[in-house]
Amino acid sequence: xxxxxxxxxxxxxxxxxxxxxxxxxxxxxxxxxxxxxxxxxxxxxxxxxxxxxxxxxxxxxxxxxxxxxxxxxxxxxxxxxxxxxxxxxxxxxxxxxxxxxxxxxxxxxxxxxxxxxxxxxxxxxxxxxxxxxxxxxxxxxxxxxxxxxxxxxxxxxxxxxxxxxxxxxxxxxxxxxxxxxxxxxxxxxxxxxxxxxxxxxxxxxxxxxxxxxxxxxxxxxxxxxxxxxxxxxxxxxxxxxxxxxxxxxxxxxxxxxxxxxxxxxxxxxxxxxxxxxxxxxxxxxxxxxxxxxxxxxxxxxxxxxxxxxxxxxxxxxxxxxxxxxxxxxxxxxxxxxxxxxxxxxxxxxxxxxxxxxxxxxxxxxxxxxxxxxxxxxxxxxxxxxxxxxxxxxxxxxxxxxxxxxxxxxxxxxxxxxxxxxxxxxxxxxxxxxxxxxxxxxxxxxxxxxxxxxxxxxxxxxxxxxxxxxxxxxxxxxxxxxx
Amino acid sequence: xxxxxxxxxxxxxxxxxxxxxxxxxxxxxxxxxxxxxxxxxxxxxxxxxxxxxxxxxxxxxxxxxxxxxxxxxxxxxxxxxxxxxxxxxxxxxxxxxxxxxxxxxxxxxxxxxxxxxxxxxxxxxxxxxxxxxxxxxxxxxxxxxxxxxxxxxxxxxxxxxxxxxxxxxxxxxxxxxxxxxxxxxxxxxxxxxxxxxxxxxxxxxxxxxxxxxxxxxxxxxxxxxxxxxxxxxxxxxxxxxxxxxxxxxxxxxxxxxxxxxxxxxxxxxxxxxxxxxxxxxxxxxxxxxxxxxxxxxxxxxxxxxxxxxxxxxxxxxxxxxxxxxxxxxxxxxxxxxxxxxxxxxxxxxxxxxxxxxxxxxxxxxxxxxxxxxxxxxxxxxxxxxxxxxxxxxxxxxxxxxxxxxxxxxxxxxxxxxxxxxxxxxxxxxxxxxxxxxxxxxxxxxxxxxxxxxxxxxxxxxxxxxxxxxxxxxxxxxxxxxx
Numbered sequence: 018x019x020x021x022x023x024x025x026x027x028x029x030x031x032x033x034x035x036x037x038x039x040x041x042x043x044x045x046x047x048x049x050x051x052x053x054x055x056x057x058x059x060x061x062x063x064x065x066x067x068x069x070x071x072x073x074x075x076x077x078x079x080x081x082x083x084x085x086x087x088x089x090x091x092x093x094x095x096x097x098x099x100x101x102x103x104x105x106x107x108x109x110x111x112x113x114x115x116x117x118x119x120x121x122x123x124x125x126x127x128x129x130x131x132x133x134x135x136x137x138x139x140x141x142x143x144x145x146x147x148x149x150x151x152x153x154x155x156x157x158x159x160x161x162x163x164x165x166x167x168x169x170x171x172x173x174x175x176x177x178x179x180x181x182x183x184x185x186x187x188x189x190x191x192x193x194x195x196x197x198x199x200x201x202x203x204x205x206x207x208x209x210x211x212x213x214x215x216x217x218x219x220x221x222x223x224x225x226x227x228x229x230x231x232x233x234x235x236x237x238x239x240x241x242x243x244x245x246x247x248x249x250x251x252x253x254x255x256x257x258x259x260x261x262x263x264x265x266x267x268x269x270x271x272x273x274x275x276x277x278x279x280x281x282x283x284x285x286x287x288x289x290x291x292x293x294x295x296x297x298x299x300x301x302x303x304x305x306x307x308x309x310x311x312x313x314x315x316x317x318x319x320x321x322x323x324x325x326x327x328x329x330x331x332x333x334x335x336x337x338x339x340x341x342x343x344x345x346x347x348x349x350x351x352x353x354x355x356x357x358x359x360x361x362x363x364x365x366x367x368x369x370x371x372x373x374x375x376x377x378x379x380x381x382x383x384x385x386x387x388x389x390x391x392x393x394x395x396x397x398x399x400x401x402x403x404x405x406x407x408x409x410x411x412x413x414x415x416x417x418x419x420x421x422x423x424x425x426x427x428x429x430x431x432x433x434x435x436x437x438x439x440x441x442x443x444x445x446x447x448x449x450x451x452x453x454x455x456x457x458x459x460x461x462x463x464x465x466x467x468x469x470x471x472x473x474x475x476x477x478x479x480x481x482x483x484x485x486x487x488x489x490x491x492x493x494x495x496x497x498x499x
Numbered sequence: 500x501x502x503x504x505x506x507x508x509x510x511x512x513x514x515x516x517x518x519x520x521x522x523x524x525x526x527x528x529x530x531x532x533x534x535x536x537x538x539x540x541x542x543x544x545x546x547x548x549x550x551x552x553x554x555x556x557x558x559x560x561x562x563x564x565x566x567x568x569x570x571x572x573x574x575x576x577x578x579x580x581x582x583x584x585x586x587x588x589x590x591x592x593x594x595x596x597x598x599x600x601x602x603x604x605x606x607x608x609x610x611x612x613x614x615x616x617x618x619x620x621x622x623x624x625x626x627x628x629x630x631x632x633x634x635x636x637x638x639x640x641x642x643x644x645x646x647x648x649x650x651x652x653x654x655x656x657x658x659x660x661x662x663x664x665x666x667x668x669x670x671x672x673x674x675x676x677x678x679x680x681x682x683x684x685x686x687x688x689x690x691x692x693x694x695x696x697x698x699x700x701x702x703x704x705x706x707x708x709x710x711x712x713x714x715x716x717x718x719x720x721x722x723x724x725x726x727x728x729x730x731x732x733x734x735x736x737x738x739x740x741x742x743x744x745x746x747x748x749x750x751x752x753x754x755x756x757x758x759x760x761x762x763x764x765x766x767x768x769x770x771x772x773x774x775x776x777x778x779x780x781x782x783x784x785x786x787x788x789x790x791x792x793x794x795x796x797x798x799x800x801x802x803x804x805x806x807x808x809x810x811x812x813x814x815x816x817x818x819x820x821x822x823x824x825x826x827x828x829x830x831x832x833x834x835x836x837x838x839x840x841x842x843x844x845x846x847x848x849x850x851x852x853x854x855x856x857x858x859x860x861x862x863x864x865x866x867x868x869x870x871x872x873x874x875x876x877x878x879x880x881x882x883x884x885x886x887x888x889x890x891x892x893x894x895x896x897x898x899x900x901x902x903x904x905x906x907x908x909x910x911x912x913x914x915x916x917x918x919x920x921x922x923x924x925x926x927x928x929x930x931x932x933x934x935x936x937x938x939x940x941x942x943x944x945x946x947x948x949x950x951x952x953x954x955x956x957x958x959x960x961x962x963x964x965x966x967x968x969x970x971x972x973x974x975x976x977x978x979x980x981x
Contacts, residue, residue, distance in 0.1 A: 044616065047573070048603060051566035053616055056631060059563045081541045084533035085605075085636055085652050086589075091529070104596055107568075109605065111590040112651075113640030121530060123567075123591065123605070134526065134535055143827070149538060154567055154636065158595030169594075170567050345625070 101221020212470025294359025583703020694952025
């Protein structure tokens, strides 16, 4: 029997862990802070990778692979970078039975080692832009970990580009932010807000950091992908220069951008309910599960035949489909099991359906009778299923968008109101903001809310900062965040 | 200008490094023994991955991801395993600024940490078989390194399966060996010999190791993929048990199998010539390069238009195609450049071709006039190109097979002859063998040749061992090896 999933209203954090464990997405590893991504979770990651990798290639990027180990001296070359990452490093001190002359950091991110390579490769403006991405594992030593959201080792992609001008680099930074947003919205059905990070929250070594921020089911924010304009900081630290068209030596302008297995946590917490996972059809490893229902041996034969035909039809139409023909568990058990695992559409086939040459379709996002369609003709069912998958995909995005709208609070006039709304309602607090970094620190200390971003799309016009009372054009979104 | 590639006859080892560096497949990294896989090399690896991953999934396997770090105590649990891998470990002693209580090995291979996970996941015969693969990086500290062939960090896949019976596990071991051979022969155009490793050469912790062995252009052998039957060694070390159908607790039987970026070295050394790389069309990142040839501005416009049409036609037919429209280099330079990079087919389009609505096709595997076809009609050229790519693929396999046959020596009657043939001709020495492990050690010390494998396919029948003089059925292939 499946164990109980803690309801979200009782303990959101336990609900999350229950879902991850019971849906067999991931497991804690014997090494503190590390995780095992189980086959079902990894299949989801494979679909995320495919969706992103296609977009990266369409925008002219190529993949490469740089070493896992980075000499400590490299990390120390960019002053802000080292102060940001040094406390989180895992360090290799011994190799092949001997103490190393220089300790090696296990990469927490690869700006430094890639910067070193670019300094060798780039000579002239003809070599620019360099548009490289890498898919890899990175390590940031974490004390408090949570599966997918914050683990010492995680999988991600990191793009690293070099350009002849600041304008081109900024354009690239925003292009890739747009690629992340497009992926999040259209593939993951997560409505994200594109915005700029505050000075306090930006990447260690960046001039400007941009982010896509999503709202989770408990109203907290999840930073789901970031894109950084690095200016010439790393170019200067690693001496990455090129001869421009006037034959003058210039430093390049660089960017970096990353999205990780954290996105899986975002999908879980955007769409999941008390029954478990709900996966967006575009990314679901299994889009349709067929549950055959029978009593007698004769029924069994007929029903399994019909299930096989439906499966072949769906697979030929490019649908990811599985027949659950287990003998040792009941159809009711299977319904619950696949609901818990978030499969978007269930097809039921019983003896009555075989007689009538029909099937029953049930949507995961609308549990119970309301989401069921009876008597769907078995001939041409692939088209009906594909339409339903598209409908579920759109419905998930719409629901998440409505949820975010309902939990975004505006018109906050002062800090008292801010604290009240945050404590009573949570969610996103969208406010005018003219405070300093120190003000931001104070608010974080007192309320745990941080500036998630300055959204790129602003319709508000100027207004009064809730904290300083100063008139400003700048809008910020505050929230509790993972 | 491109640098010179050292001819193979002058220095095979330098030829190899020249090709890897000049074709921009890989670079040495600032960390000793590590490499940077550059975009062109990584694109080749992506195609290798796709070819293998498809085969793994067709044979019922799923992907997952296990942690990079393995507690030292895990590695020590299987006695042979630790003695094999301990000298090659990179060890993390510090994390997050503190000394760790237990040092962590950076995975050299993952039998131990995966064994630990399987012990948690497997309860009953219903959970078996477990058929999991992972794509990842591994680290084995190496003193003498060579790009792709032997580096401290490399990329690979490692399959780890668990079964209810020894028979099933052995069947899986051989099935995956067959998958590797199928990939090597049909995708990489490398004729490999499937065989069993000698006791001396088998994997640390295996009962039996199997290998696919390829012959490189200098007659040396390259172990290109291995598949291991692990018996119950790891099951006992990690307590991986299941309740069988009679409700009795049994240890599982496990296998593991791996293929790495080393395969790229194998492709280079199987097919390359003094002009550089020759890539098999199935795996080539660029299958066809179109070189437009013009003098006047008007010719340029017409020729580039024709090149664009040909490109569109090829891309629509699923051919990986690139137009080299660089202005700053001559057509002759481009010919040499793409030959050096191993692109299987070159299409030339000049003003005369535009007038006649034709193109010129040139095969990389047959340099000069002999490999050129003139006046190929531009309409429907995609079909002609696809046929030519298939022809090149088949020709590469045939040439490599003939080379191996020509350099495989049989009928060796005694150790004197063995040493003579090895010194004068090199290649594979296919002999009857009834020696001991100590005999094998002695031969290795005296001649540097090792037993590459006991081939699975043997037609010889019984014969006399060249070393011991004893009558035996066993056939061995001896060779120098990477």
